[in-house]
Amino acid sequence: MRMVIFGLTVTSSWGNGHATLWRGLIRALGGMGWSITFFEHDTPYYARTRDLHHLDGGDIVVYPDWEVIRQIAEHAIEQADVVIVTSYCPDAVDASLLAQSACRGLKVFYDLDTPVTLARIEQGELPAYFGPEGLRDFDLVLSYTGGTAIDALKTTLGARLVMPLYGHVDPERHRPAEPRAEFAGDLSYLGTYAADRQAGMERLLVRPALRLPERRFVIGGAQYPLEFPWSENIFFVRHLPPADHPAFFCSSRLTLNVTREAMARRGWCPSGRLFEAAACGAAIVTDAWPGLSSFFKPGSEIIVADTTDDLVAALHLPDSDIDEIRRRARERVLDEHTSAVRARDLDRILSDARHGSTPQQPLKEAV
Template sequence: MKIVVFGLTVSSSWGNGHATLWRGLIRALAADGHQVTFVEKDVPWYRDTRDLHQLPGGRLLLYRDWAEVLARKRDLLDADAVIVTSYCVDAVAATRLIEAEARGLSVFYDLDTPVTLARLAAGEPVDYLPPNGLGGFDLVLSYTGGPALDALRDRLGARRAAPLYGHVDPATHHPAPPHAVFGGDLSYLGTYADDRQAALTRLFIEPADRAPAQRFVLGGSGYPADFPWRDNIYFMRHVAPADHPAFFGSSRLTLNITRADMAAMGWCPSGRLFEAAACGVPIVSDDWAGLDRFFVPGEEILLADRADDVLAALAVSDAELRRIADAARARVLAQHSSAARARELVAMLEDVGQAAMVAT
């Protein structure tokens, strides 16, 4: 297949969860013989933090003005499937162009479904949604499953809605030797978010308060000056994807915290959850509906609702933590790799394409 993606970014992993996901998915699609072009607006904040300049297994097209896209539209729209994603800067313009001139399937991929639906419910504008909803697309993919799929159909008119969950590329996220800089008893990797702060306080700051002899390591961008740091919390402002294996591999245990909208909706595993598991570190996570669809609690992941649960997880023996980590890694490699998601995507595109041929 020839696939074109109009997306937020694949070239910079700074402050977003899209780039790493697309890199793994495109690599996997290319390994199966598919051709992918990623079209990205060259905005200053990603230009200044760019950590990928050539797309392994694909083609990266950076543009500064929409006229540059229009000048290449014949090539871009001559594809088996054209995908527009949430937070794509020119999503509406791309949608109009696809509806008018694309020869293949049109697809919308919402990698931020809980945010999309929460903003709609609050009456707030969603810049990346077409004014007439999602009914014009042949297929709507969602990073979130469960009830979110019904909402995409009922509220936004999606004709076909299906989940394409997060995933991990084992070529970039894998067990690695520990590094002294990242070493700690409990780590947390994530960009600062207001709606995660209460859980971060409960599951990271409070345990650090109560276990002053243990080392807590936090990595991520956007943390404010008034963040409630503790003497035993060590901070890395930005941990590049290439350093994720060493970051995770240096922790005895790592914490996963889900964005509030994602946790409330459920069925929305973050890519970071799969990355940590692929790196072979045991995970303690907040709980949400559908989590047991991806990992078996107590067998492949530990769950925490309060500080006591985190401290109890830290007290688990090394041997038991290793068993949990190994089980989670095996589950991810079998079911939640980028290669697995690439096959799911292609299968869905083929099914929709065949259905369209039968209908005509």
């Protein structure tokens, strides 16, 4: 089976979560017999920060301009069994139109940013990765978010068939690693700066750091502004390539997840960092959001902290409790949230859609 993807980027993980997800998924699909080509616009931002030059399980076409690549893209689409266009792809509208006219197989849109998409539509703005027709012309829409977002994509953008395809982790790339002194801390956080995460960061990292000056807090990521409220015991590690993520997660006693506002409000949108950290054997503290218990069991596989007091209490948990949490979380993610599991889900969803049957939910949503 041939698959063509038009996405944001697979070659650079700088400041986005798409690349790592695609790398794991494509690697797993390639192992199942899929032949995959990923088309990526050569944008300067990602060109300066590439951390992948060979794609396991697939081929990469990096192009400077849509018109330059259009004929090659059309030929690839004509030969494809499945064409996937994604959110934030710079040429998503052109690629979608070409897929509608040239694809004889399944036409799919994958929104890896569903809460952001829906929030912008609620504000009266149509994201640049859709044309005025929305999603009505696609055979299948995949959503990084489940729950109420599934119906919202149908009512607001005209999607006919929507299935969740959640985040995941490649355990060959994310697994326990030796701690490194430069990453050592009592609490770590790995993620790109986002203004709508700042309130959570202040509540669950900045204020605990002020309250516990003897503890060490470490932030790894990109795009942090100078005005971020640093303190003497908050240390910063500039953007880390995926190869360094395991050591980062394994160098702190606890690692923190803070959910973006739109994602927390809708729920059912686990960050890929959650699965990465768990696969590395980290003990995770997270803010609460609807659907969390369908991915990890609070109190047993993950620690939930809503307030500064909750976070401080987590830091005072005995080592034995933290070790049990990290062990159970790793077991859960290896059973249910690997790239191989998601690849099998996707393969089944695509097969069902091609044959006209209704795909089954890949994950039972707990109430």
